[in-house]
Amino acid sequence: MSSEPKSKHIPQATVKRLATYVQVLKNFERDNVEVVSSNPLAEACGVQGSQVRKDLAYFGEFGIRGVGYHVKSLMQSITSSLRVDHEWPMVLVGVGNLGRAMINHINRASSAFTVKAIFDCDPFKIGDIVSGFEVMSPSEIQECVEKMHIDIGIITTRPERAQRACDHLVNAGITAILNFAPARIKVPDTVNVEYVDFFRNLYSLVFDLTQNGRNS
C-alpha cells in the first residue's frame, strides 16, 4: 500500500481510463463493495484486467496481493494522484443551448470541476442570468481569471466563433481549453486543447454499421 509514483512517461490513454475507473468505483462504493480485484473492475470499465493493473502501477502500489484493491482508498489514491481531489474552477464562453446544458451538467455531476463564470459575445445576452450566473462580456474574462486563479476554459460557441472565443481565453491567461465547438482552433504551444466532437463518434458508428454488412 505504498504510493511512490514510478517516474515514467504516462500515456494519455491511461489518464483518461483513470477517469472511468473513478466513475465505476463510485458505483462499487454506492453498492457497499469494500474490496475489488482488477478483473471485475476491468470488466465494468470495458478493458482488460492487466490494463487496470498497469495503469494503476504508474502511480504507485495501491493493491494487496491475493486480495485486490480497497475501493475507497483506491478512489482516494487516484483522485489525489491526478489532482482532481480538489475543485478546479472554470470559465465558459458561449451561452447558447449547448453552453446552458454544459453549465448544469458539469456543476451537478462533479465536485472536482465547477463553472464559475460565463461569457458571450452577443450584447443582447450580456446581463442575463443563466443558471444563477450573470452573462458577462469577453472583455471581462482576464480580470475574472486572475481573480479566481482559473486555468481551464470551455468553448461552447458556434464553430465560426470558436477561434475568437479561444483568443479571448488565451489572452486572459487560460492554458487548458475544452472545445465543444465543431471547429479546429489555433493556440500557442503553451496551451493545451481537448476536443469533444461527437460527430467523430457518429462517423465511427456509421462506418461499423456499414462494414458489418447490414444497412444500406
Added chain:
Amino acid sequence: MSSEPKSKHIPQATVKRLATYVQVLKNFERDNVEVVSSNPLAEACGVQGSQVRKDLAYFGEFGIRGVGYHVKSLMQSITSSLRVDHEWPMVLVGVGNLGRAMINHINRASSAFTVKAIFDCDPFKIGDIVSGFEVMSPSEIQECVEKMHIDIGIITTRPERAQRACDHLVNAGITAILNFAPARIKVPDTVNVEYVDFFRNLYSLVFDLTQNGRNS
C-alpha cells in the same frame, strides 16, 4: 482519380480523422479554395501530412500528383466512402438539459445526422413538445425504429438511467449507440457503443497542467 478501396483493415482513428477532414474541407470550400495539398490540409486539422495521405489512401486514390486534392470532389469521395452522404435518422432517449441541447445541436449542425424522435421515462414529460418533437414513452421506441428504419440511438439520460435506456434501445433493434451519460453500459456484442464523456478530457487537461509544473 480512381477510387478502388484498398480492402484492408481501416483503423478507427482514421475514420474519426476523416470526420475532421470533412469539417475542415467545408471551410476551404467556403473560402473558395479549389485545390489543397496534404500539408496545408493536415496543418488545419492538427495532424501530419503523411497521416492525411495514408488515411485517404485506405479508400482510394483521390489526389493528383504534383497538385493536390480537389476540395469539392475530395469531400464527396470521403462522405460517400463513409456513407455519410445521405441522412441517418436517429432516436434520442433522455429529454433533460443535455438531451434538449443535443437535439438542436445535431439537427442544426449536420445534414447527415438527424434526430427523428425523442423519448423519456418520466411520465410527466411524455406528451410535451420539445424542439418540435413530442416526447414519447420508451415503450414506443420499437415501433418507431422499425417504421423509420433507424439504426442509431442516443442516450442523454442521467447515469443511473443509462442502462435502462440502453436496454430499451437494444430491445427495439438499435445496433449503434452514442452514450453521453457518464456511465458504462452493457450491450450484446452485436451492438456498438461510442462514449462521449468529457470528464475524461478534463482529467487529461488537469494532468497536463500539473505535469508541466505550474498550478498547485
Added chain:
DNA sequence: TGCTGTGAAGTGCTTCACAGCG
C-alpha cells in the same frame, strides 16, 4: 492459494523516406 506488479512480447498506429506520376 490468489491476485498484484512488471518485464517481455505482441499489436497497431504513426512517421519517414522515396519511387512514381502528372
Added chain:
DNA sequence: CGCTGTGAAGCACTTCACAGCA
C-alpha cells in the same frame, strides 16, 4: 519539379505470462 501513394521503420500502447508477496 512537386506532391501523391506506399513499403519500411519507428514508436506507443496493450496483452501476456509469471515471479513475488499477503
